[in-house]
Amino acid sequence: xxxxxxxxxxxxxxxxxxxxxxxxxxxxxxxxxxxxxxxxxxxxxxxxxxxxxxxxxxxxxxxxxxxxxxxxxxxxxxxxxxxxxxxxxxxxxxxxxxxxxxxxxxxxxxxxxxxxxxxxxxxxxxxxxxxxxxxxxxxxxx
Amino acid sequence: xxxxxxxxxxxxxxxxxxxxxxxxxxxxxxxxxxxxxxxxxxxxxxxxxxxxxxxxxxxxxxxxxxxxxxxxxxxxxxxxxxxxxxxxxxxxxxxxxxxxxxxxxxx
Ligand SMILES: Nc1ncnc2c1ncn2[C@@H]1O[C@H](COP(=O)(O)OP(=O)(O)OP(=O)(O)O)[C@@H](O)[C@H]1O
Ligand SMILES: [Mg+2]
Numbered sequence: 147x148x149x150x151x152x153x154x155x156x157x158x159x160x161x162x163x164x165x166x167x168x169x170x171x172x173x174x175x176x177x178x179x180x181x182x183x184x185x186x187x188x189x190x191x192x193x194x195x196x197x198x199x200x201x202x203x204x205x206x207x208x209x210x211x212x213x214x215x216x217x218x219x220x221x222x223x224x225x226x227x228x229x230x231x232x233x234x235x236x237x238x239x240x241x242x243x244x245x246x247x248x249x250x251x252x253x254x255x256x257x258x259x260x261x262x263x264x265x266x267x268x269x270x271x272x273x274x275x276x277x278x279x280x281x282x283x284x285x286x287x288x
Numbered sequence: 289x290x291x292x293x294x295x296x297x298x299x300x301x302x303x304x305x306x307x308x309x310x311x312x313x314x315x316x317x318x319x320x321x322x323x324x325x326x327x328x329x330x331x332x333x334x335x336x337x338x339x340x341x342x343x344x345x346x347x348x349x350x351x352x353x354x355x356x357x358x359x360x361x362x363x364x365x366x367x368x369x370x371x372x373x374x375x376x377x378x379x380x381x382x383x384x385x386x387x388x389x390x391x392x393x394x395x
Contacts, residue, residue, distance in 0.1 A: 161311035253348035
């Protein structure tokens with residue numbers, strides 16, 4: 147995988163930064179001249195990953211940070227990794243099931259991972275309870 | 289995100305424009321719930337025709353209002369969702385719970 151452009155962001159885990167993160171992803175993706183639909187897919191997937199960090203990973207903490215790495219590859223893909231050092235996920239395959247949520251009382255529907263999976267080409271989730279989670283996703287844009 | 293609340297023959301119409309994410313879904317919820325408590329409508333119609341972006345937090349907002357309206361004996365309808373906003377609603381099977389209103393005049 148030859149990387150032709152790369153952006154790294156470190157953001158405080160505050161909900162106000164959700165829009166910043168997806169606009170940054172869209173701005174990088176725009177370098178490949180994607181369709182409106184492709185851009186919307188990338189923005190929605192990034193919004194899901196970043197929101198999960200804020201509402202789940204750092205649930206009881208105010209000082210958490212979101213680490214985002216975004217790459218454009220020679221062969222026309224965008225690769226986005228969203229990492230946190232929060233609570234982690236004990237059972238990743240259960241968490242990825244549609245409608246599975248640990249926060250139903252907060253109007254969560256358990257659809258975030260399903261949306262990332264559907265709107266991107268690949269999705270990988272690696273997590274260690276107590277240490278944090280990294281969500282890596284990619285999509286071909288040209 | 290911008291919200292316009294209107295009353296139309298017992299229906300509360302909530303016309304949202306802009307982006308619905310976790311950050312502004314909280315605000316949306318607060319404003320709409322306050323109006324529901326004051327007006328006790330038989331139906332809440334959520335007009336999404338001006339929404340350019342919505343993620344699962346918007347879905348949570350809609351399903352949450354479905355539950356609270358059902359508790360009051362009322363219902364929720366949604367209209368005007370397009371593009372990926374509509375894709376998110378379809379994927380989650382939201383139209384099994386809330387009525388989809390097709391066409392009609394934009395509010
Ligand atoms: N970064 C994370 N850190 C810790 N737990 C996470 C993280 N991301 C997801 N989870 C866990 O995985 C579950 C499923 O996530 P998903 O995004 O699919 O649904 P949700 O966030 O609960 O609801 P929705 O995204 O529909 O609002 C969450 O309820 C949470 O328990
Ligand atoms: Mg989520």
